[in-house]
Amino acid sequence: xxxxxxxxxxxxxxxxxxxxxxxxxxxxxxxxxxxxxxxxxxxxxxxxxxxxxxxxxxxxxxxxxxxxxxxxxxxxxxxxxxxxxxxxxxxxxxxxxxxxxxxxxxxxxxxxxxxxxxxxxxxxxxxxxxxxxxxxxxxxxxxxxxxxxxxxxxxxxxxxxxxxxxxxxxxxxxxxxxxxxxxxxxxxxxxxxxxxxxxxxxxxxxxxxxxxxxxxxxxxxxxxxxxxxxxxxxxxxxxxxxxxxxxxxxxxxxxxxxxxxxxxxxxxxxxxxxxxxxxxxxxxxxxxxxxxxxxxxxxxxxxxxxxxxxxxxxxxxxx
Amino acid sequence: xxxxxxxxxxxxxxxxxxxxxxxxxxxxxxxxxxxxxxxxxxxxxxxxxxxxxxxxxxxxxxxxxxxxxxxxxxxxxxxxxxxxxxxxxxxxxxxxxxxxxxxxxxxxxxxxxxxxxxxxxxxxxxxxxxxxxxxxxxxxxxxxxxxxxxxxxxxxxxxxxxxxxxxxxxxxxxxxxxxxxxxxxxxxxxxxxxxxxxxxxxxxxxxxxxxxxxxxxxxxxxxxxxxxxxxxxxxxxxxxxxxxxxxxxxxxxxxxxxxxxxxxxxxxxxxxxxxxxxxxxxxxxxxxxxxxxxxxxxxxxxxxxxxxxxxxxxxxxxxxxxxxxxxxxxxxxxxxxxxxxxxxxxxxxxxxxxxxxxxxxxxxxxxxxxxxxxxxxxxxxxxxxxxxxxxxxxxxxxxxxxxxxxxxxxxxxxxxxxxxxxxxxxxxxxxxxxxxxxxxxxxxxxxxxxxxxxxxxxxxxxxxxxxxxxxxxxxxxxxxxxxxxxxxxxxxxx
Numbered sequence: 181x182x183x184x185x186x187x188x189x190x191x192x193x194x195x196x197x198x199x200x201x202x203x204x205x206x207x208x209x210x211x212x213x214x215x216x217x218x219x220x221x222x223x224x225x226x227x228x229x230x231x232x233x234x235x236x237x238x239x240x241x242x243x244x245x246x247x248x249x250x251x252x253x254x255x256x257x258x259x260x261x262x263x264x265x266x267x268x269x270x271x272x273x274x275x276x277x278x279x280x281x282x283x284x285x286x287x288x289x290x291x292x293x294x295x296x297x298x299x300x301x302x303x304x305x306x307x308x309x310x311x312x313x314x315x316x317x318x319x320x321x322x323x324x325x326x327x328x329x330x331x332x333x334x335x336x337x338x339x340x341x342x343x344x345x346x347x348x349x350x351x352x353x354x355x356x357x358x359x360x361x362x363x364x365x366x367x368x369x370x371x372x373x374x375x376x377x378x379x380x381x382x383x384x385x386x387x388x389x390x391x392x393x394x395x396x397x398x399x400x401x402x403x404x405x406x407x408x409x410x411x412x413x414x415x416x417x418x419x420x421x422x423x424x425x426x427x428x429x430x431x432x433x434x435x436x437x438x439x440x441x442x443x444x445x446x447x448x449x450x451x452x453x454x455x456x457x458x459x460x461x462x463x464x465x466x467x468x469x470x471x472x473x474x475x476x477x478x479x480x481x482x483x484x485x486x487x488x489x490x491x492x493x494x495x496x497x498x499x
Numbered sequence: 500x501x502x503x504x505x506x507x508x509x510x511x512x513x514x515x516x517x518x519x520x521x522x523x524x525x526x527x528x529x530x531x532x533x534x535x536x537x538x539x540x541x542x543x544x545x546x547x548x549x550x551x552x553x554x555x556x557x558x559x560x561x562x563x564x565x566x567x568x569x570x571x572x573x574x575x576x577x578x579x580x581x582x583x584x585x586x587x588x589x590x591x592x593x594x595x596x597x598x599x600x601x602x603x604x605x606x607x608x609x610x611x612x613x614x615x616x617x618x619x620x621x622x623x624x625x626x627x628x629x630x631x632x633x634x635x636x637x638x639x640x641x642x643x644x645x646x647x648x649x650x651x652x653x654x655x656x657x658x659x660x661x662x663x664x665x666x667x668x669x670x671x672x673x674x675x676x677x678x679x680x681x682x683x684x685x686x687x688x689x690x691x692x693x694x695x696x697x698x699x700x701x702x703x704x705x706x707x708x709x710x711x712x713x714x715x716x717x718x719x720x721x722x723x724x725x726x727x728x729x730x731x732x733x734x735x736x737x738x739x740x741x742x743x744x745x746x747x748x749x750x751x752x753x754x755x756x757x758x759x760x761x762x763x764x765x766x767x768x769x770x771x772x773x774x775x776x777x778x779x780x781x782x783x784x785x786x787x788x789x790x791x792x793x794x795x796x797x798x799x800x801x802x803x804x805x806x807x808x809x810x811x812x813x814x815x816x817x818x819x820x821x822x823x824x825x826x827x828x829x830x831x832x833x834x835x836x837x838x839x840x841x842x843x844x845x846x847x848x849x850x851x852x853x854x855x856x857x858x859x860x861x862x863x864x865x866x867x868x869x870x871x872x873x874x875x876x877x878x879x880x881x882x883x884x885x886x887x888x889x890x891x892x893x894x895x896x897x898x899x900x901x902x903x904x905x906x907x908x909x910x911x912x913x914x915x916x917x918x919x920x921x922x923x924x925x926x927x928x929x930x931x932x933x934x935x936x937x938x939x940x941x942x943x944x945x946x947x948x949x950x951x952x953x954x955x956x957x958x959x960x961x962x963x964x965x966x967x968x969x970x971x972x973x974x975x976x977x978x979x980x981x982x983x984x985x986x987x988x989x990x991x992x993x
Contacts, residue, residue, distance in 0.1 A: 225982045227942040229664035250988045323808045344960045431625055436957045448978040452626040455981055
């Protein structure tokens with residue numbers, strides 16, 4: 181007698197179903213509806229107390245976004261640049277600092293004591309709400325705040341108007357993001373480094389490699405999958421930068437809109453007017469830009485570093 | 500130890516969850532309980548069953564016209580705990596953007612028995628209040644009787660948006676009549692463009708120049724109101740004194756935006772013309788010129804009109820001489836000045852200043868579809884016609900009431916004086932200033948009076964040119980006022 185074979189495959193599908201259901205309802209549907217909304221003129225007109233639209237306008241909203249002003253500037257590109265500048269200014273030191281900390285903490289020769297304590301401490305800033313962090317820094321650096329009291333008390337007779345200066349206001353925002361996220365990145369990178377086979381490092385050391393060489397030739401290449409993950413998540417997070425600059429500048433992106441990020445710009449269309457069409461168009465652009473950049477980062481790191489097989493690669497990596 | 504760790508983990512998880520929810524704190528709903536909640540709920544259910552849709556609402560209106568005359572007759576005793584008819588709802592919903600009126604309401608208004616007052620407060624910043632209010636008003640028809648907005652507050656800048664819309668109702672039909680004792684502009688502001696009265700204001704907001712006596716003494720050689728007024732009676736003189744103040748080591752104003760209202764309230768062209776085009780009056784341009792001059796010369800500070808930097812100038816060691824504000828300003832904005840230790844109580848005086856103007860003002864509007872028309876009328880009458888309540892607003896809250904008889908009474912009372920102003924009878928000054936109010940309101944008023952001037956901060960501090968600031972105005976209008984056409988590229992002075 182032949183027994184029927186039992187397939188457990190359906191259990192696999194059942195177990196992964198919750199994720200797909202949640203994904204479809206909470207991510208995929210809103211995504212499609214954003215695309216759909218971006219094609220309509222649809223807002224609340226306060227002057228007549230009535231809804232305008234939704235009227236189909238095709239790519240009209242996108243056209244409006246890319247219309248240059250009198251001086252030939254396209255605002256949406258300025259805001260994209262603002263977002264990228266503030267992200268990079270926060271992400272590069274964050275990556276460098278986290279990498280350094282991760283190497284120190286995982287180094288067998290240094291054998292740092294009290295690791296759990298330090299890991300907890302560096303992760304703590306991430307537990308504080310970004311808005312609270314932003315308020316704190318706003319108070320610290322305001323014209324009547326403690327930093328300026330110190331400055332006017334001894335260093336100089338004039339106060340420094342931190343939030344009326346492009347470099348300092350962007351710098352403060354980048355610094356807050358750095359402070360909030362370096363702990364998270366450190367822990368990711370530590371996990372990555374600890375996943376590297378110690379015997380490789382020992383072998384290199386026996387062969388006479390300096391610790392710098394070990395880091396550059398062994399640790400970094402083997403760390404690249406984690407690095408890709410860290411950079412891409414940081415990039416996506418960076419492009420969604422909103423709460424810190426929003427709170428610090430009361431949503432105005434001052435000075436002269438130099439700290440206006442894409443999502444803050446999107447938010448300006450919501451509020452009283454509820455301009456879903458324009459806000460949808462900005463969202464779609466953020467989606468496209470983030471998608472392209474993430475893909476770019478992925479390709480450049482994956483094809484440039486951790487592809488041991490000499491496959492004929494069609495595209496040349498950037499790095 | 501293990502237990503300790505577990506507890507610690509639990510605690511931190513709770514703290515995390517707590518902070519996540521803390522962000523939702525914008526919308527505060529507080530309830531004043533005047534009846535046991537259980538009876539209120541039971542009544543509410545019965546009420547909802549009775550008040551079924553529009554048919555019942557029109558019944559209400561019919562019933563109200565008969566009571567209207569009776570109501571206006573005893574308007575003077577409104578707010579003393581009236582007995583409501585059975586058709587009235589048991590929950591009274593009020594939308595507001597701060598606690599100011601709530602304070603007066605809870606102190607002076609006697610809530611009719613069995614009614615629960617529900618305050619929904621959203622901050623005004625960035626138009627949040629209007630956004631939430633518009634959403635709620637749009638859903639008014641579908642809301643259950645006890646969830647319907649009964650009354651909401653609207654500010655001078657944008658009241659026109661609501662008075663001209665169908666979401667506010669004619670209050671003369673429920674027993675609120677325009678009174679001779681109310682200031683005319685408060686009545687016209689609360690009326691639609693065809694003259695239908697939609698609500699009342701509990702205050703009148705002529706605004707004056709509030710100066711620091713000790714600084715005036717140092718700069719002008721006198722602190723007497725009449726003599727100071729003489730030296731600050733127009734903008735040319737004001738600018739000259741600003742230079743003198745600087746020489747003497749003082750600031751003329753505490754914020755670049757301090758003189759905005761005195762200029763902007765004297766505009767002679769509307770912000771938006773009949774065809775929906777944005778236009779800027781010369782008064783606003785004059786303000787931009789003055790503010791730039793003041794910042795460049797160090798006559799003022801670069802913080803906004805609500806900034807901490809400005810508030811600090813009201814303290815004991817403040818250097819700023821001139822503030823502009825109406826009666827609500829003392830309580831609402833001059834907090835630091837009141838402090839016995841670190842403040843400057845008594846060192847102030849009120850005069851008209853270089854230009855007659857008003858600032859703000861809060862109106863109470865009746866929402867269409869309210870299930871509490873009698874109470875709406877009672878609240879409105881209480882804060883305009885009830886002389887007892889109006890008197891308390893003046894004597895206990897330093898307000899300038901919307902009742903000419905009451906205000907005149909205090910103006911004529913030689914023994915009445917304001918402690919903050921060193922005993923000066925400010926009501927007497929406001930009575931004169933109230934005669935010159937030129938009221939204007941436009942649906943996008945909050946954007947025009949807050950966001951548009953805000954675009955010029957960067958110009959004043961020197962980081963952009965005036966033309967760039969005007970370009971930023973265009974951007975703000977694109978974002979916030981999609982239905983108006985605008986082109987500010989030609990407005991820059993250079």
